[in-house]
Amino acid sequence: MNFSSNLIKDTVEAFAALPGIGRKSALRLAFHLLEQPEETTTEFAEAIQKMRAGIKTCNTCGNLSDEDICGICKDPSRDSKVICVVEGVRDLMAIEDTQHFRGRYHVLGGLIAPIEGVGPADLTIADLLQRATQPETQELIMALSPTIDGDTTIFYINKQLHERGIDVTVSNIARGVSFGGELEYADGVTLGRSILARTPYKG
Amino acid sequence: MNFSSNLIKDTVEAFAALPGIGRKSALRLAFHLLEQPEETTTEFAEAIQKMRAGIKTCNTCGNLSDEDICGICKDPSRDSKVICVVEGVRDLMAIEDTQHFRGRYHVLGGLIAPIEGVGPADLTIADLLQRATQPETQELIMALSPTIDGDTTIFYINKQLHERGIDVTVSNIARGVSFGGELEYADGVTLGRSILARTPYKG
Numbered sequence: 368m369n370f371s372s373n374l375i376k377d378t379v380e381a382f383a384a385l386p387g388i389g390r391k392s393a394l395r396l397a398f399h400l401l402e403q404p405e406e407t408t409t410e411f412a413e414a415i416q417k418m419r420a421g422i423k424t425c426n427t428c429g430n431l432s433d434e435d436i437c438g439i440c441k442d443p444s445r446d447s448k449v450i451c452v453v454e455g456v457r458d459l460m461a462i463e464d465t466q467h468f469r470g471r472y473h474v475l476g477g478l479i480a481p482i483e484g485v486g487p488a489d490l491t492i493a494d495l496l497q498r499a500t501q502p503e504t505q506e507l508i509m510a511l512s513p514t515i516d517g518d519t520t521i522f523y524i525n526k527q528l529h530e531r532g533i534d535v536t537v538s539n540i541a542r543g544v545s546f547g548g549e550l551e552y553a554d555g556v557t558l559g560r561s562i563l564a565r566t567p568y569k570g
Numbered sequence: 571m572n573f574s575s576n577l578i579k580d581t582v583e584a585f586a587a588l589p590g591i592g593r594k595s596a597l598r599l600a601f602h603l604l605e606q607p608e609e610t611t612t613e614f615a616e617a618i619q620k621m622r623a624g625i626k627t628c629n630t631c632g633n634l635s636d637e638d639i640c641g642i643c644k645d646p647s648r649d650s651k652v653i654c655v656v657e658g659v660r661d662l663m664a665i666e667d668t669q670h671f672r673g674r675y676h677v678l679g680g681l682i683a684p685i686e687g688v689g690p691a692d693l694t695i696a697d698l699l700q701r702a703t704q705p706e707t708q709e710l711i712m713a714l715s716p717t718i719d720g721d722t723t724i725f726y727i728n729k730q731l732h733e734r735g736i737d738v739t740v741s742n743i744a745r746g747v748s749f750g751g752e753l754e755y756a757d758g759v760t761l762g763r764s765i766l767a768r769t770p771y772k773g
Contacts, residue, residue, distance in 0.1 A: 370663070371633050371640045374621040381614040385599050396588050398660060400618060401625060401634070408622040411584040412615040415603060418577040419611040422604060430574050431604070437574045457601060460573070 375401075427498075429474030429491050431456045439463075439472060446470040448505040450498060452524070454478050454512060462510060470508075473498060478516035479523055487523055495524065499533045506536040513542050578604075630701075632677030632694050634659045642666075642675060649673040651708040653701060655727070657681055657715060665713060673711075676701060681719035682726055690726055698727065702736045709739040716745050 370376035375397055382393035400408045424430070425437035432438065439445060449470030453459050459472050475490045487493075498504060507524070511517035525537050543561035544553045553561075573579035578600055585596035603611045627633070628640035635641065642648060652673030656662050662675050678693045690696075701707060712727070714720035728740050746764035747756045756764075 371628075371642060371659075371666075372621075372625060372636050374617075374624050374636050375634060377617040378621045381617045384614075386602050387595060387598065392590060394660070394663070395590065397621065399589050400622060405622055409619060411587075412618045412622075414577075414580040414584045415615045416612060418575075418581045418600065419603060419608055419615075421577050422575060425574075431578060433575050433577050439574060456574075457597070460597070463574075 425474075428472045429456075429476060429494070430459055430472060444469075447503045449508060450495075450504060450506070451508045451510050452495065453510050454517070458510060468508075473507075475511075475520065478511060478514075479520045480516045481519075487527075490520075492524060492527070496527055496531065496533065499528060499535050500531075504535055506538060508538050508540065510540045628677075631675045632659075632679060632697070633662055633675060647672075650706045652711060653698075653707060653709070654711045654713050655698065656713050657720075661713060671711075676710075678714075678723065681714060681717075682723045683719045684722075690730075693723075695727060695730070699730055699734065699736065702731060702738050703734075707738055709741060711741050711743065713743045 370379070378397040378400070379390065379393045382388050382396050383390050385393075388396070400411065421433065423432050423435060425432045425440055426435050427440040428437060430437040430439060446469050449468075450473050451459075451462060451468055451470055452473045452475060453462065454475055454477060456474055459474060462468050462472075473491065473495045475492065475495070477485055477490050479485060479487060479490065495507075499507060507528075509517075509521045509524070511520055521537075521539065528535060528537065542557070543564065544550060544557060550558070573582070581600040581603070582593065582596045585591050585599050586593050591599070603614065624636065626635050626638060628635045628643055629638050630643040631640060633640040633642060649672050652671075653676050654662075654665060654671055654673055655676045655678060656665065657678055657680060659677055662677060665671050665675075676694065676698045678695065678698070680688055680693050682688060682690060682693065698710075702710060710727070710731075712724045714723055724740075724742065731738060731740065745760070746767065747753060747760060753761070
């Protein structure tokens with residue numbers, strides 16, 4: 368692409384470095400920002416800089432937050448008895464969006480992945496075990512991806528709880544075919560496992 | 571979407587306001603910028619602000635430029651005899667990318683569109699007529715969209731040149747079916763016109 372302006376070129380290249388944005392889209396976005404009032408463009412750039420400079424990790428659960436303790440951990444109306452364990456903040460947000468969970472969270476910051484060199488010490492598992500020992504904690508819901516890494520992580524946490532004699536219920540989120548999905552389009556592994564893990568019909 | 575952080579929320583909303591970016595993509599981009607080194611994110615935001623604050627319009631042709639005269643107008647190797655007239659800078663860049671044109675440009679800043687209230691005075695037509703009077707100018711290539719507005723604009727410019735007795739050749743870029751395109755997928759208007767505007771076969 369021929370740029371008559373290095374200023375535009377720098378912006379297009381910065382946009383094109385973002386995931387899912389190609390050169391053509393990047394150019395379109397750069398021109399859009401040129402056509403906006405200067406104030407709007409400044410606000411856009413400032414929002415990004417403020418976010419990057421000001422974002423914090425919740426001291427309790429590992430959620431991203433504007434303060435040292437996140438809004439969910441601070442909220443007295445949330446149930447402290449149940450902790451939902453997730454890989455990352457995106458999973459937490461996806462669960463929050465369902466509005467089906469009113470407990471607390473714990474963000475692991477990843478999954479145990481020996482091949483990629485991610486061990487338990489790289490995650491917030493020690494913090495989770497600490498939280499599990501607190502008297503109000505009754506249940507850990509493992510809301511991790513149904514992959515080998517996810518299963519390994521669940522196995523490891525469960526083993527640690529047993530070894531330390533920490534008495535909490537550990538549960539997995541239900542796995543099976545998607546609600547509303549056409550059975551013929553479900554992937555084979557999910558479909559096969561959903562037959563093995565069938566549940567009694569409550570008529 | 572539930573945001574535990576206003577900083578993230580502001581950035582997601584700023585991204586989602588850009589064309590072609592939905593809420594899910596905006597969230598993905600915000601998290602990407604959080605995961606990058608702070609320096610990379612700062613550079614991204616600064617590139618945008620620098621571009622918006624520093625961009626200029628070339629005094630000669632109307633191209634976007636970092637300086638008062640753009641690189642194309644400054645380049646002594648470009649042919650001053652031919653001026654390619656385009657609607658906007660994006661069209662100029664698309665033509666530059668083809669590497670088939672080595673003349674100069676003139677950016678109109680739009681097309682005459684009476685219904686939308688865009689008249690000749692809103693465009694850089696007066697500047698174009700001025701450039702056309704310069705002795706080195708021999709040809710204006712009208713590289714405008716093949717629409718009613720495009721045709722109106724070409725008609726108007728041509729009329730002005732005649733009325734002022736400015737003696738330059740005016741040409742249109744070729745219109746017809748796309749090279750390499752399947753004829754059956756060409757739109758009806760283009761296909762119809764390409765038959766009317768057929769050219770002799772040079773065997």
